Amino acid sequence: MRICRFNDDRLGIIREGRIHDVTPVAKELGTFSYPLPRFDPMIARLSELLPLFDRFARTSPPVDVSEVKLLSPIANPGKVIAAPVNYQKHLEEAAADTKTFPQHHVRRIHETGLFLKATSSVVGPGEGVQVRFPDRRTDHEIELAVVIGKSCNEVAASAALDVVAGYLIGLDMTVRGPEERSLRKSVDSYTVLGPWFVTADEIGDPSGLPFELLVNGEVRQSANTRDLVIDTPGLIEFASKFYTLEPGDVLLTGTPEGVAPVKPGDRIRATIDKIGTMDVLVR
Known part of the structure; x- marks a missing residue:
């Protein structure tokens, strides 16, 4: 699977050169109290999230990659x-x-x-x-x-x-x-x-x-x-x-x-x- 971040911290799945917005899946990451973790929460739970990304991508209307601003796919690298x-x-x-x-x-x-x-x-x-x-x-x-x-x-x-x-x-x-x-x-x-x-x-x-x-x-x-x-x-x-x-x-x-x-x-x-x-x- 190909996962991107774009525009204002939206999450997307790339399929055939187009982005399907799957940002609602981010709610599954929950909230964190102080001290915050040293790792990237999305990558830490990736195996659980992949089926959800796939499900949301099926119903999300695609947008051309050329129409968005691509951010770093990894939002919180510890190192x-x-x-x-x-x-x-x-x-x-x-x-x-x-x-x-x-x-x-x-x-x-x-x-x-x-x-x-x-x-x-x-x-x-x-x-x-x-x-x-x-x-x-x-x-x-x-x-x-x-x-x-x-x-x-x-x-x-x-x-x-x-x-x-x-x-x-x-x-x-x-x-x-x-x-x-x-x-x-x-x-x-x-x-x-x-x-x-x-x-x-x-x-x-x-x-x-x-x-x-x-x-x-x-x-x-x-x-x-x-x-x-x-x-x-x-x-x-x-x-x-x-x-x-x-x-x-x-x-x-x-x-x-x-x-x-x-x-x-x-x-x-x-x-x-x-x-x-x-x-x-x-x-």
């Missing part, structure tokens, strides 16, 4: 975990460009480890990216984004896909400079998630998904998830050694070579096979 230099060719391009990439940041992922992005940086494709530092270089980075579906800790790679709720496209936008990654990549609007959330059963094995990113119609990045240095199960194992993973946590798996700057007015088109395409305006 956004990201994998740096997780494609060999990206590592090589970063090592070769000493002006753009400070070399103390250019190390193998096994040495660097993972990093966190502020959840306040999360937006949907309809909200776009707002360049915060116009005097500095802001780059695009397309990534497969994995959504955790169960609370888990110290998960073995062999069982890792069992804790995945689904997948979406991620843009890990980046300000270049000497500061730590977590700071430069946590600017407001620098984590774009969308266009919708695709449940794990529709993807199956995420290890062979072709994807590409275009800016103003020009191909900038084109790769396949089979080229990941640490694959999706390995990344879940890695992350869960350090963190308890919660429903709705998002794991960005890394970007391939071809990262390049964008400027206000540019249009980014990001596509991942079996997920879809999202168009993002840079402001």
Whole structure:
């Protein structure tokens, strides 16, 4: 199933390129008292909600996707975990460009480890990216984004896909400079998630998904998830050694070579096979 958020926090199901509004199902999530949970309530109860989504979608009149503003499909990620230099060719391009990439940041992922992005940086494709530092270089980075579906800790790679709720496209936008990654990549609007959330059963094995990113119609990045240095199960194992993973946590798996700057007015088109395409305006 493909689930989206749109306009004023409406919930929708995507079928044949059109949205069926299923917002009334959100009432099933109930209310929460203080302290609020650290997880996304919809993802935590996804298996119960899917039949209700299907039932409401059958009677909800469809609307074209082009007529709505798409928000991040995950409203309340507790953590956004990201994998740096997780494609060999990206590592090589970063090592070769000493002006753009400070070399103390250019190390193998096994040495660097993972990093966190502020959840306040999360937006949907309809909200776009707002360049915060116009005097500095802001780059695009397309990534497969994995959504955790169960609370888990110290998960073995062999069982890792069992804790995945689904997948979406991620843009890990980046300000270049000497500061730590977590700071430069946590600017407001620098984590774009969308266009919708695709449940794990529709993807199956995420290890062979072709994807590409275009800016103003020009191909900038084109790769396949089979080229990941640490694959999706390995990344879940890695992350869960350090963190308890919660429903709705998002794991960005890394970007391939071809990262390049964008400027206000540019249009980014990001596509991942079996997920879809999202168009993002840079402001």
